Amino acid sequence: MTPKIRTLHQEQWVPIPLDEVFDFFSQAQNLEKVTPPWVGFRILTPSPITMRPGTIIDYEVRLHRIPMRWRSEITEWVPPFHFADVQLKGPYALWNHRHSFRAEKEGTLVIDDVQYAVPLSWMPGAGLVERFLVEPELRRIFAHRRVALRAHFGLPPETESH
Numbered sequence: 088m089t090p091k092i093r094t095l096h097q098e099q100w101v102p103i104p105l106d107e108v109f110d111f112f113s114q115a116q117n118l119e120k121v122t123p124p125w126v127g128f129r130i131l132t133p134s135p136i137t138m139r140p141g142t143i144i145d146y147e148v149r150l151h152r153i154p155m156r157w158r159s160e161i162t163e164w165v166p167p168f169h170f171a172d173v174q175l176k177g178p179y180a181l182w183n184h185r186h187s188f189r190a191e192k193e194g195t196l197v198i199d200d201v202q203y204a205v206p207l208s209w210m211p212g213a214g215l216v217e218r219f220l221v222e223p224e225l226r227r228i229f230a231h232r233r234v235a236l237r238a239h240f241g242l243p244p245e246t247e248s249h
Contacts, residue, residue: 090180090204093222097229102194103240109167109188109195111239113138120239123231128155139164143175160161180204190203197236199229 098173111117115136115204122128127149130136136144142161147154158178164170174182181204189196205221234244 090206092181092202092204095199095201095203095222095225095229097199098138099197099233099236100191100194101197101236101240101242105167105188105190105195107195107240111236112168112186112188112197113170115144117239121232123233123235124226126150126228131156138170144172149177178206180206201225203212 096160115132115138115235116134119128119130119193119233127147129147131145131147132143136142138161140161140163144159144161146157146159148157155178156174159172159177159182160175162173163170163185169185169187171183171185173184181202185198185200187200189198203221203225237244
């Protein structure tokens with residue numbers, strides 16, 4: 088059966104130059120800095136990791152307290168504007184994540200577009216799992232990342248949205 092694909096779109100503006108923001112995201116180990124501690128995120132691929140199309144990165148994560156491995160591949164690499172990764176092995180039936188960066192208003196707009204599907208998403212009732220379990224958790228993870236990214240660059244917490 089064909090999985091039901093969901094999308095998640097997030098934007099965050101930071102008053103930091105495009106090259107600096109892209110440089111931060113182009114270092115795979117920095118993902119540990121912006122991922123919430125409750126996810127138990129840990130990169131298993133030895134450093135240094137050279138980001139380019141075909142780069143494979145192995146992670147360890149906990150989703151809803153269940154430990155699992157995740158393997159992704161960088162499929163696009165266009166510095167300093169975007170890169171994309173896909174899940175090769177992990178908790179989702181489908182995971183495609185495009186990270187885009189755009190110079191805007193003396194800073195950088197960070198844009199995340201994720202297409203995902205949970206296993207067995209075609210089954211009746213799977214939409215409830217996505218709507219009430221998976222999507223809120225993804226939004227919580229990205230909300231943490233917003234705060235952590237600002238903290239990394241020494242910025243105060245956001246008081247207004249972009």
